[in-house]
Amino acid sequence: MLDVQSLTKRFGDKKAVDSASFSVEKPAMIGIIGRSGAGKSTLLRMMNRLSDASEGSITFDGQDVTHLRGKDRRAWQSRCAMIFQQFNLVPRMDVVSNVLHGTLNRRSTLATMFNLYPASDIHQAINILDRLGIAEQAPKRAEALSGGQQQRVAIARALMQDPDIILADEPIASLDPMNAQIVMDALRRIHEEDGRMVICNLHTLDTARRYCDRVIGMRDGRIVFDGSPEQLTTGVARDIYGAGADFSEAATSTAIETLDRQSNAQRVPA
Amino acid sequence: MLDVQSLTKRFGDKKAVDSASFSVEKPAMIGIIGRSGAGKSTLLRMMNRLSDASEGSITFDGQDVTHLRGKDRRAWQSRCAMIFQQFNLVPRMDVVSNVLHGTLNRRSTLATMFNLYPASDIHQAINILDRLGIAEQAPKRAEALSGGQQQRVAIARALMQDPDIILADEPIASLDPMNAQIVMDALRRIHEEDGRMVICNLHTLDTARRYCDRVIGMRDGRIVFDGSPEQLTTGVARDIYGAGADFSEAATSTAIETLDRQSNAQRVPA
Amino acid sequence: MTATADTIPAADMKQTATALIARKRLIAFAAPAVILAYFVYLFFAFDILGLVDRARMDNARILVADSYSYKTHITHDNRNGGLNFAIEGEAKGTYPEGMRPEFVEPIGEDAVRVTLKKGEMAEIDGPTLRYSLPDYGTVTVTVEGRDIILDTPDGQVPDWISASSARVDITGEGGRAVVTRARTEVFHYSFGWELFWFTLDSPFYGKSFGELAGLALSGDRVMPDKSNLAAIVSDVWNNQMWRHKDVLWAIFETILMAFLGTMGAAMIALPLAFLAAQNFTRFMSVRFAVRRFFDFVRGVDGLIWTIILSRAFGPGPLTGALAILITDTGSFGKMFSEALENVDDKQIEGVSCTGAKPMQRYRFGVIPQVTPVFLSQILYYLESNTRSATVIGAITGGGIGLLLTQAIITQKDWEEVTYYIMLVILMVIAMDWFSGWLRGKLIGRGQAH
Amino acid sequence: QEITEFRIGILGGENAQDRMTSNECFRAKTEELLGVPTKVFTPADYDGVIQGLLGGSIDMAWLGASAYAKAYLTDPEAVEPVLVKVNTDGSYGYHSIGFARKDSGIASLEDMQGKVFAFGDPNSTSGYLIPSIEIPAEVGGTMESGDYFGEVKFVGGHEQTIVAVNNGDVDAGVTWADGIGEWEDGYNSGALRKASDAGLVDMNQLVEIWRSKPIPEGPIVLRKALPERVKLDMVALTASLKTQDPDCAYNFMAGEALGVMPINHDAYISIIEARKSKM
Amino acid sequence: MTDSTLGESLGVQRTAEIQDAYLAMARTKRMYGGIMLVIFVALMASGFILADDRNAGGFWDGILNVFDFPGEVLKEAGEKITLLPALMVKFFPSLIETINIAAASTLIGGLMAIVLSLLSTRGLARFPALIGVFRRMMDILRAIPEIVIALVLIFILGGGPVPAMIAIALHTAGALGKLFSEVNENASLKPLEGLESTGASWTQRMILGVVPQVAPNWLSYALMRFEINIRASAILGFVGSGGIGYDLKNAFSWGQGRYDEVAAIFILLFLTIVFFDQLSSHYRNKLVGKA
Numbered sequence A, B: 001m002l003d004v005q006s007l008t009k010r011f012g013d014k015k016a017v018d019s020a021s022f023s024v025e026k027p028a029m030i031g032i033i034g035r036s037g038a039g040k041s042t043l044l045r046m047m048n049r050l051s052d053a054s055e056g057s058i059t060f061d062g063q064d065v066t067h068l069r070g071k072d073r074r075a076w077q078s079r080c081a082m083i084f085q086q087f088n089l090v091p092r093m094d095v096v097s098n099v100l101h102g103t104l105n106r107r108s109t110l111a112t113m114f115n116l117y118p119a120s121d122i123h124q125a126i127n128i129l130d131r132l133g134i135a136e137q138a139p140k141r142a143e144a145l146s147g148g149q150q151q152r153v154a155i156a157r158a159l160m161q162d163p164d165i166i167l168a169d170e171p172i173a174s175l176d177p178m179n180a181q182i183v184m185d186a187l188r189r190i191h192e193e194d195g196r197m198v199i200c201n202l203h204t205l206d207t208a209r210r211y212c213d214r215v216i217g218m219r220d221g222r223i224v225f226d227g228s229p230e231q232l233t234t235g236v237a238r239d240i241y242g243a244g245a246d247f248s249e250a251a252t253s254t255a256i257e258t259l260d261r262q263s264n265a266q267r268v269p270a
Numbered sequence C: 001m002t003a004t005a006d007t008i009p010a011a012d013m014k015q016t017a018t019a020l021i022a023r024k025r026l027i028a029f030a031a032p033a034v035i036l037a038y039f040v041y042l043f044f045a046f047d048i049l050g051l052v053d054r055a056r057m058d059n060a061r062i063l064v065a066d067s068y069s070y071k072t073h074i075t076h077d078n079r080n081g082g083l084n085f086a087i088e089g090e091a092k093g094t095y096p097e098g099m100r101p102e103f104v105e106p107i108g109e110d111a112v113r114v115t116l117k118k119g120e121m122a123e124i125d126g127p128t129l130r131y132s133l134p135d136y137g138t139v140t141v142t143v144e145g146r147d148i149i150l151d152t153p154d155g156q157v158p159d160w161i162s163a164s165s166a167r168v169d170i171t172g173e174g175g176r177a178v179v180t181r182a183r184t185e186v187f188h189y190s191f192g193w194e195l196f197w198f199t200l201d202s203p204f205y206g207k208s209f210g211e212l213a214g215l216a217l218s219g220d221r222v223m224p225d226k227s228n229l230a231a232i233v234s235d236v237w238n239n240q241m242w243r244h245k246d247v248l249w250a251i252f253e254t255i256l257m258a259f260l261g262t263m264g265a266a267m268i269a270l271p272l273a274f275l276a277a278q279n280f281t282r283f284m285s286v287r288f289a290v291r292r293f294f295d296f297v298r299g300v301d302g303l304i305w306t307i308i309l310s311r312a313f314g315p316g317p318l319t320g321a322l323a324i325l326i327t328d329t330g331s332f333g334k335m336f337s338e339a340l341e342n343v344d345d346k347q348i349e350g351v352s353c354t355g356a357k358p359m360q361r362y363r364f365g366v367i368p369q370v371t372p373v374f375l376s377q378i379l380y381y382l383e384s385n386t387r388s389a390t391v392i393g394a395i396t397g398g399g400i401g402l403l404l405t406q407a408i409i410t411q412k413d414w415e416e417v418t419y420y421i422m423l424v425i426l427m428v429i430a431m432d433w434f435s436g437w438l439r440g441k442l443i444g445r446g447q448a449h
Numbered sequence D: 001q002e003i004t005e006f007r008i009g010i011l012g013g014e015n016a017q018d019r020m021t022s023n024e025c026f027r028a029k030t031e032e033l034l035g036v037p038t039k040v041f042t043p044a045d046y047d048g049v050i051q052g053l054l055g056g057s058i059d060m061a062w063l064g065a066s067a068y069a070k071a072y073l074t075d076p077e078a079v080e081p082v083l084v085k086v087n088t089d090g091s092y093g094y095h096s097i098g099f100a101r102k103d104s105g106i107a108s109l110e111d112m113q114g115k116v117f118a119f120g121d122p123n124s125t126s127g128y129l130i131p132s133i134e135i136p137a138e139v140g141g142t143m144e145s146g147d148y149f150g151e152v153k154f155v156g157g158h159e160q161t162i163v164a165v166n167n168g169d170v171d172a173g174v175t176w177a178d179g180i181g182e183w184e185d186g187y188n189s190g191a192l193r194k195a196s197d198a199g200l201v202d203m204n205q206l207v208e209i210w211r212s213k214p215i216p217e218g219p220i221v222l223r224k225a226l227p228e229r230v231k232l233d234m235v236a237l238t239a240s241l242k243t244q245d246p247d248c249a250y251n252f253m254a255g256e257a258l259g260v261m262p263i264n265h266d267a268y269i270s271i272i273e274a275r276k277s278k279m
Numbered sequence E: 001m002t003d004s005t006l007g008e009s010l011g012v013q014r015t016a017e018i019q020d021a022y023l024a025m026a027r028t029k030r031m032y033g034g035i036m037l038v039i040f041v042a043l044m045a046s047g048f049i050l051a052d053d054r055n056a057g058g059f060w061d062g063i064l065n066v067f068d069f070p071g072e073v074l075k076e077a078g079e080k081i082t083l084l085p086a087l088m089v090k091f092f093p094s095l096i097e098t099i100n101i102a103a104a105s106t107l108i109g110g111l112m113a114i115v116l117s118l119l120s121t122r123g124l125a126r127f128p129a130l131i132g133v134f135r136r137m138m139d140i141l142r143a144i145p146e147i148v149i150a151l152v153l154i155f156i157l158g159g160g161p162v163p164a165m166i167a168i169a170l171h172t173a174g175a176l177g178k179l180f181s182e183v184n185e186n187a188s189l190k191p192l193e194g195l196e197s198t199g200a201s202w203t204q205r206m207i208l209g210v211v212p213q214v215a216p217n218w219l220s221y222a223l224m225r226f227e228i229n230i231r232a233s234a235i236l237g238f239v240g241s242g243g244i245g246y247d248l249k250n251a252f253s254w255g256q257g258r259y260d261e262v263a264a265i266f267i268l269l270f271l272t273i274v275f276f277d278q279l280s281s282h283y284r285n286k287l288v289g290k291a
């Protein structure tokens, strides 16, 4: 259903993504790993059409979306929701409004200007928030929420789009381990229950192993690994992260158990 | 040579310093400890005559300086340099100019208005900076320096005054352990080599123990301890800090060794 | 979709959320509605309907046309005879004896043919004017004694001819003609600003740029007493039609007003600001008095100061400068004293603990902190005062403001108006750029206002 | 008693630049005669010149009668009238002319009831003072807005009045003309003539609806505090201008004139009384 | 003082070098400072002399008479002080017109400024290639003095408040546009990206993503501008465009006999300006959360 072919993105001389190709036959939960600067974000942004590809193509259900413009591009974006590391909510607006932004593409500009959202949309927004366990926060301003709650609002906005694909760009990188787990659980459940495709950039190996059906490893813009979590051995990981023999998974781990120790240590000097 | 008698400072109803008395016979390095709000800063400020005493007297070499006004007060201030926690430099001026401010009292107003200082003063300023190991920074703006360097500039300004007493109000409270050590070493050596009296407010016990010949403990404006560092037992410290039995020195320590562990721990999650 | 939490709070929340959105919707509608209501009120208060009636689009057309074109008057004196060609009909634009514009062709004694635009043509033949239009025919107007006789091909008077027994006014597509008993005038419109560089009496008139460059370099003097280059510069500089000399002086006067006013105000406001700042003046009464003084001079407004001062100082740039100075003393005083109240005491304490004298304390504890703020405000005002000086000049009689408003009020020299407006825009933009540049130089980028 | 410079104030009516140009020859002659730097100032309105005379920053000006009255009433010791312009027919007066657009159907003051009426500058004799006294007497009302006229306003000056009437902003206005010659030419001299000559208005489209009694021409005044010698010199220079340099005289007097003749304060007493009555 | 050092001393050689370098630097700085001061003083002095010379009246003669004119006005106003309240009521409608001109032009200019500023802020612009064009447009709008536009429009539209309103609105659009785009530059782009990823159109992104972030600062600047525009509208009245300035001009130029009107109008205008000045600085402080 999703087919990415030799997708390339150039910034000046530099290739941030270098002819990446992969295809997905049926909705799956896919993790993209790689170290900082590997091109993960750039890849996702091209897929959502936040930025234009330099070369290559993205095809979804037979439709080539690589070069859509204007209305068509926005229509594609509404089918392909995006979740960001920094949540990218409108901080001064309340939670429901932020979730309702997921419907912007199907409502007229004028209607959204005057907050003319149908009651059914509002109800659905609350249902989605409820499903993510934060219905209580609905009337609060987004900026008043904790990071984990904000990320769930962002997921709710994505769900509100009723998308075919959810792209998540390091959704847990700004979160503490507890919240990271809640958010990843939510994404996994959405994939399982709604059957949506979820593509998730991740910093850390163990998260990818734990949540994903398939893992794509990137290094310097190129896809250097594409396989099941089981195939992702420490050797492969060293390859992806370009690390030497001293590479230890713990250093990039976000699992609760490992981190608890560190966050205790952090508390001492404060 | 310095004699403080029943010095009191009232702010409204509150006595910030409550009939503090002590006297110093010969130049010494004296640490004043006490928890926040104990009146340490207020005491020092009265001694420098930045603020007036409500009652009591300060006598230096037989001269009563408590009520000096105008010219005499300024003359006293020039003999009694002051160093602040926040350095209190003029950030937009270069380092040498800041050091030269130490000569303001003995130069004519008109000449200094136009930044006209004798070359000999400039040479001396740079010598002092060199002595403190920051001569290279001479032409930079003060704001461009690190905290530790700025504090050394402040010390240089104090030295430029060629004072009999140096008062230092928590000179290391805004510094990291490494810089704290450099600054305290500098103060100690000034005391030892130049034979100047140094009175230093400190937050932490171990610094006082390590650097001072004599420690004065304050609590709620009153002097509750006055003795040698050896006499400063944990019991006495509990008294000064008004802490319960769970008081541990480590919690207020700034010694490099103790902190090294913590700052390592801090580095992990970053 | 499966609900994970119990649905009771969710149902409540639905109501809350619906109410919330409804409230936001109300606000979203209310704000534009209030603005709209206000505009409706203004629509009637400002009589917009009447305005639409009164608006004179033909004036707009004249204005636009005149701003990029000029007209040449071909005039026949019907009383004494004699032809005269003058640009804009002005004495200083009159063609000297023996010189004529290229669209004028002599066809006899006291008779010329003027080729106009759009195929129109006018012939002055003594007291007779023949104005021919390509798809209408020829209109003949003759002055006979005390009467003016109009003769059109079909005997009708079309609406583009205004005729009475004393005056006939023909407005064609490509030209215009007026006949009165005193004179017959044909107006020929051409593109551009004629005589912008040289007036007709200059030997350099009508020469191309290449020819001028050649002349400037050549040694053969056109005027015996000065070199060609000097002569060219002097002819442009002393151009009687456009008066570049006076205009540049006026621009300079305007900038001078802004400069003197702004800097003078800053110099006066600086010491006063200390008196108005809480942390430098203990005496409430002094502070209060100085602050009210600032409010007063600011509130009275530069306009009124201008009028008051023009009695004492008469018209001219000094009056304008002083008016700016007085108003801005108030503005600067207020801003400076606010900046002074926000100074960081630590620096002052650092300086005073060395035994510094009060003046030294201000010099090193306060001045370095406030200079960037003050400078940036002063330079910002310098730029905005260039514009104010234009307006003030219009009232006190100085600078480009006076030239501009007078040219507008006379309502006929729109090309001059355009010229002045362009100069004013350039002047303000240049000052804007200059003050930004100076700000960058003096206090470093990123610290701007 | 010596002067270090001599300052001439010129009233509005033309482009500020043109005013400077027209008076350049007079300025040069003055400079030559008095031997001190001479400057010409062109304030934006009547009041600018009056304030300059009162404040002592302008030494000589050609005022309107009402403007002179204002200067006199504010400070009787400030200026003295010395000369007045004489028209080509030997008279030294002019009229305030009320006029309207022909197509508005207004032909007389009766038609103006409830309409918008425009004055020029409050300090103008023909543009305000005289009509504001004579018109109410004729129509039997006051000049308050909403009394006889629907609205009465000041539009700022003669040029603005003509343009405002021509544009239809106002229904009628007053301006000055000598009243000699043809209406279609805008008479021989005056604001209408200038506007018509400049192509600003088509006199065929305007109609005269009212004319005042003759108004005395405004005086050329000198500041009283000037040294006697300077006053005499300036009077002599101005009086002989027509014979010495007709072109210059034409420019200085803004048109054809027979010349100037001496005048004194008494000629303006009636105007001063008129102005007083408006205070 | 001993020569021992507390940090890593640089040695006598290097220290001497630093001393020389610093002295040289100080000397250069002092020289530049001196030159700047001399230039500034020379500019001020020669500017003053030139202005004094080109002015009709000299500074030193005039300074003695500054109070003549206010004295005349105050004297007459004092004599007729009982008439003032009635006159103030009489001129109140004109004042309302002046305020209306200011309010309308601030509103219209503000709305134009919003659009212009959004179009000319990097990261927000609808047509990034045209940012320069919109910036220059704002520069030009800002550069033309209101009085010029007003007088030109009077020629086309006739007198009345509308030319003034348009003129001030145009200037406001340029002036506020610049300030607004400075505010916009500090807005976070994250929410915008979030909205863009849902397929929101440009207008939706601006209204939902930018406006909530910047509205308080916009409003604060608009209030400041409103205050400025009240003055501008009074001034334009003075040169023939309705409002209280028109009445003031007529009373002023008639002079003696109407100084009571001058005083009344002046009091009205002064009170209004001070009132809105205070009001706007109060709300501005509130909006931008100044302590």
Ligand SMILES: Nc1ncnc2c1ncn2[C@@H]1O[C@H](COP(=O)(O)OP(=O)(O)OP(=O)(O)O)[C@@H](O)[C@H]1O
Binding pocket: A011, A015, A016, A017, A034, A035, A036, A037, A038, A039, A040, A041, A042, A043
């Ligand atoms: N707008 C841009 N302009 C220039 N270079 C860019 C831009 N965006 C990304 N890059 C470069 O492209 C490369 C890939 O960046 P990208 O953000 O996709 O990496 P990433 O794998 O998401 O890393 P991270 O974990 O830090 O988010 C990096 O070297 C980055 O510097």
Ligand SMILES: Nc1ncnc2c1ncn2[C@@H]1O[C@H](COP(=O)(O)OP(=O)(O)OP(=O)(O)O)[C@@H](O)[C@H]1O
Binding pocket: B011, B015, B016, B034, B035, B036, B037, B038, B039, B040, B041, B042, B043
């Ligand atoms: N200017 C002032 N006005 C009113 N109260 C003051 C003032 N300065 C200090 N105080 C009060 O006096 C008491 C002593 O303050 P001081 O700053 O001397 O304490 P300190 O021991 O230096 O504490 P810290 O470690 O926080 O600097 C405090 O309770 C403080 O609130």
Ligand SMILES: [Mg+2]
Binding pocket: A040, A041, A042, A169, A170
């Ligand atoms: Mg990334």
Ligand SMILES: [Mg+2]
Binding pocket: B040, B041, B042, B169, B170
């Ligand atoms: Mg303290």
